[in-house]
Amino acid sequence: MNDTSSIQVIDRMVAVLDALASVDKASLKQLAGMTGLHPSTAHRILAAVAAHGWVVRSADGGYQLGSGLSRYARRTDQQDRLRQLALPLMAALRDQTGETVNLVMRDGDEVVYTERAVSRQMMRVEQMIGSRAPLHVTAVGKLMLADAGREACMAYAERTGLPGFTVHTLTSPTLLWQDASRALVRGYAFDNEEAESGIGCIAVLVRDSEGRVLAGLSISAPRERRRDEWAGNLLEVAGRLSGQMG
Amino acid sequence: MNDTSSIQVIDRMVAVLDALASVDKASLKQLAGMTGLHPSTAHRILAAVAAHGWVVRSADGGYQLGSGLSRYARRTDQQDRLRQLALPLMAALRDQTGETVNLVMRDGDEVVYTERAVSRQMMRVEQMIGSRAPLHVTAVGKLMLADAGREACMAYAERTGLPGFTVHTLTSPTLLWQDASRALVRGYAFDNEEAESGIGCIAVLVRDSEGRVLAGLSISAPRERRRDEWAGNLLEVAGRLSGQMG
């Protein structure tokens, strides 16, 4: 890893930590050798990161990665784990319904399509992974707005002005809140051609064990092929995911 | 967190990452405010860590912790998770057998007692958490030696000289290898007063899904109370733990 950024010490520190991650445990000399750093420099860097619990020293003086690093990983690890756990379940859901299944996460005032299992039919709905959409035009987004509460939802409406995408887009704050809050209570939300004409969705939220929203799960299909019964399947998968996430 | 180590930038970087970890997402100005750093400094530090994937920028320019950090956390997180998962199972095992159950990890040429469920009987075996013992005098240690292979076991024997702790300690390299390798095949190992007179153990290994050894699980009891049947219980718990560890 010879990436170089603007701060030398940080690059070197990353090199040391990477070296340490690749071997579980190492002596100062080994680490200095692996990174090409002067032992004195490696020592100083290790002492600095050790002071923050990022590395610990075992009885024989060897260095190991410490538990202090896990506080940063929790969130991102959780997302990776969720993705991994979700993928097979999403594929199964795609096979049951024949339609595209999306795993969607929130970023600011948008949802991001994070993972998907694409329908195998000729006519199908397909979002690019990484693509984005405003909260109020997607089924998942509406659930997330509702979950954030009336106040936050209204603030969102004011902030964005609820731009219309189709004639069906909910562009009135009160209508949006009504629709969203009802969906939240019900447990699943619809998108009736609110983002794109001819396309309909059903979505549910995936939560962690403390009830915090991690992501949304949705099925996107041509409007006339969408079946309301799929809500049940979605809820079951979401429940299973919630259970599997610590 | 005003810990100060020997390297200023690293302290500041930790402060920035901690701030970021506490809020999920933040702007440059917010982070500079939270850490008391000059925006310019915060910006440079963020750019440096971003170059290594430690933080990422979302669509609206906000900073978030990135997945680049998870590579460091995997190992230590795994240990924490194992401990958490093991504790209730260990308590159940303690209640079934009435004896002390230990979760033991390897560190160099020693095993470390990491977690335990202590027997409630008047006469019981009790190791301090964090205490250590050489590999060849413990049941878990012998399994780990065998798992590392004949060569590594012999190297260990040469390196340490297999110091004797009791008259029962295996101080001959070939006897040690025989005993250990047989135990590995069988799936569980005994310690017949090899570490301390009057104390006997049974132990098994806990592995991850790829078969790597994560830890050992042992029951320690006064020699005459030890029951060979406990091996079955231990194996069942170890298997369940292996299954629950990704």
Added chain:
DNA sequence: AAATTTGATTTCACGATATGAAATGATATA
């Protein structure tokens, strides 16, 4: 549209700070 504000980013001269050679300590090895 133009003007204003706010925040992000870049620049740059300065001096604090990380550097690494060498000395010292601490342990293992012969």
Added chain:
DNA sequence: TATATCATTTCATATCGTGAAATCAAATTT
């Protein structure tokens, strides 16, 4: 005991990170 090996500390030096200020980019107001 002597010798070697590795970890740690010291310290003079120049490098490297710093932060004030300038610039750039957007959002907001007039």
